[in-house]
Amino acid sequence: MNLRPGMRESATFDRNVIHEIQRAAETGIYSIRGWGAKRALPHFDDLVFLGASMSRYPLEGYREKCATDVTLGTRFAKKPLLLQIPITIAGMSFGALSAQAKEALGRGATAMGTSTTTGDGGMTSEERGHSRLLVYQYLPSRYGMNPDDLRAADAIEIVLGQGAKPGGGGMLLGRKISERIAQMRTLPQGIDQRSACRHPDWTGPDDLAIKIEELREITDWQKPIYVKVGASRTYYDTMLAVKSGADVIVVDGMQGGTGATQDVFIEHVGIPTLPALRQAVEALKELGLHRKVQLIISGGIRSGADVAKALAMGADAVSIGTAALIALGDNAPKYEPEYEKLGTSAGFYDDYQDGADPAGITTQDPDLAKRLDPVEGGRKLANYLRVLAMETQTIARACGKSHVLNLEPEDLNALTIEAAAMAKVPLAGTSWIPGVSAGL
Numbered sequence: 001m002n003l004r005p006g007m008r009e010s011a012t013f014d015r016n017v018i019h020e021i022q023r024a025a026e027t028g029i030y031s032i033r034g035w036g037a038k039r040a041l042p043h044f045d046d047l048v049f050l051g052a053s054m055s056r057y058p059l060e061g062y063r064e065k066c067a068t069d070v071t072l073g074t075r076f077a078k079k080p081l082l083l084q085i086p087i088t089i090a091g092m093s094f095g096a097l098s099a100q101a102k103e104a105l106g107r108g109a110t111a112m113g114t115s116t117t118t119g120d121g122g123m124t125s126e127e128r129g130h131s132r133l134l135v136y137q138y139l140p141s142r143y144g145m146n147p148d149d150l151r152a153a154d155a156i157e158i159v160l161g162q163g164a165k166p167g168g169g170g171m172l173l174g175r176k177i178s179e180r181i182a183q184m185r186t187l188p189q190g191i192d193q194r195s196a197c198r199h200p201d202w203t204g205p206d207d208l209a210i211k212i213e214e215l216r217e218i219t220d221w222q223k224p225i226y227v228k229v230g231a232s233r234t235y236y237d238t239m240l241a242v243k244s245g246a247d248v249i250v251v252d253g254m255q256g257g258t259g260a261t262q263d264v265f266i267e268h269v270g271i272p273t274l275p276a277l278r279q280a281v282e283a284l285k286e287l288g289l290h291r292k293v294q295l296i297i298s299g300g301i302r303s304g305a306d307v308a309k310a311l312a313m314g315a316d317a318v319s320i321g322t323a324a325l326i327a328l329g330d331n332a333p334k335y336e337p338e339y340e341k342l343g344t345s346a347g348f349y350d351d352y353q354d355g356a357d358p359a360g361i362t363t364q365d366p367d368l369a370k371r372l373d374p375v376e377g378g379r380k381l382a383n384y385l386r387v388l389a390m391e392t393q394t395i396a397r398a399c400g401k402s403h404v405l406n407l408e409p410e411d412l413n414a415l416t417i418e419a420a421a422m423a424k425v426p427l428a429g430t431s432w433i434p435g436v437s438a439g440l
């Protein structure tokens with residue numbers, strides 16, 4: 001499309017909107033894709049740290065320690081998870097991802113002393129074998145669920161929703177349902193699958209409490225039980241998940257990635273990570289359980305700055321999905337000619353549902369999947385996690401903290417009024433928190 005002087009693009013009907021209307025008119029099918037929300041949303045970028053100078057004292061990078069360890073599941077579980085870094089790998093299904101990608105995630109997480117997570121579709125032997133700490137997802141679909149795998153896991157995550165689609169269920173298109181996937185999920189091969197949006201055997205917090213107790217019995221009260229929610233009414237959802245007996249709450253914001261969902265869902269349902277995090281922390285504080293029931297936040301985490309901001313706002317750890325896939329090699333420029341053949345480009349590829357990923361990550365095609373070397377992928381992911389951890393430490397030291405979990409809201413300012421209101425930290429250069437204080 002050539003935009004020449006005098007031609008005005010409509011803000012309401014911009015080229016993407018026009019393209020989507022034309023596509024819908026042509027096909028009669030809504031748009032499905034992977035990745036997370038693509039439009040600009042209030043985010044951690046709208047916050048900055050107040051580094052120490054006179055009124056605060058920074059720590060010396062080479063001489064003074066800044067610890068990064070975190071323990072998850074200290075409320076009821078006999079065996080909480082001790083992580084070396086407060087960054088975990090989010091649940092991504094074997095189905096959405098190749099077996100090689102799952103193995104690489106396990107290898108990378110293990111090298112950095114953190115956990116990885118299964119996903120819709122169950123646990124593979126490759127990922128269990130290469131993950132020292134593996135969180136097992138218990139999803140509405142129950143695909144691939146069995147009590148032996150529950151016992152083989154190090155923690156259990158009951159998934160109520162995802163940030164990319166709160167209130168919606170999973171999708172795996174037929175072209176990704178290989179023989180192995182079909183067998184694990186007890187589904188017919190090659191037929192589109194839509195998984196349930198809610199658990200079949202309980203409807204509210206009282207039933208969930210019974211379910212949690214059942215899972216504790218099966219696993220002899222050893223494993224921490226997480227509850228994962230997509231960000232929407234996060235204050236109440238956190239309260240109810242805690243009341244139901246969760247050890248750890250996982251909140252996934254609107255920027256959170258997905259393997260495949262309707263575009264309209266990804267862009268228009270749920271609330272951004274920033275306000276969801278603040279609401280979850282408020283709920284935990286209200287219950288007197290902040291830092292006792294741990295909080296993991298996800299949805300658009302990319303850098304150590306994001307990690308540090310999430311911790312400062314009150315999270316105990318973060319979880320990453322999309323960034324971990326990019327670290328493995330998703331959207332790598334070396335596959336540009338192949339991305340072009342698919343009608344896209346490196347950095348824009350989000351057709352995870354198609355199973356044609358040239359990088360061998362979001363595919364079940366054996367030839368494509370072979371392109372990802374799990375050892376090399378694991379090494380790259382470990383490098384990336386190391387950088388995130390070091391960046392987080394750098395910021396924590398600059399704020400005078402000897403542990404990254406000592407970062408606090410008082411270390412933050414907001415650059416926009418929206419972010420100040422959502423995160424409840426002062427607008428930079430003022431003491432004004434919209435809705436909280438008048439301030440100067």
Ligand SMILES: Cc1cc2nc3c(=O)[nH]c(=O)nc-3n(C[C@H](O)[C@H](O)[C@H](O)COP(=O)(O)O)c2cc1C
Pocket residue numbers: 034035036090091092093096097118119120137159161162163228252255256257258259260298299300301319320321322323352362
């Ligand atoms: C390819 C892919 C597959 C996913 N599969 C699952 C899943 O099976 N279960 C689940 O709870 N979340 C799933 N998610 C969401 C992640 O667990 C996580 O909430 C999200 O990716 C975090 O946001 P981020 O991608 O911006 O880091 C998936 C995400 C991606 C990118």
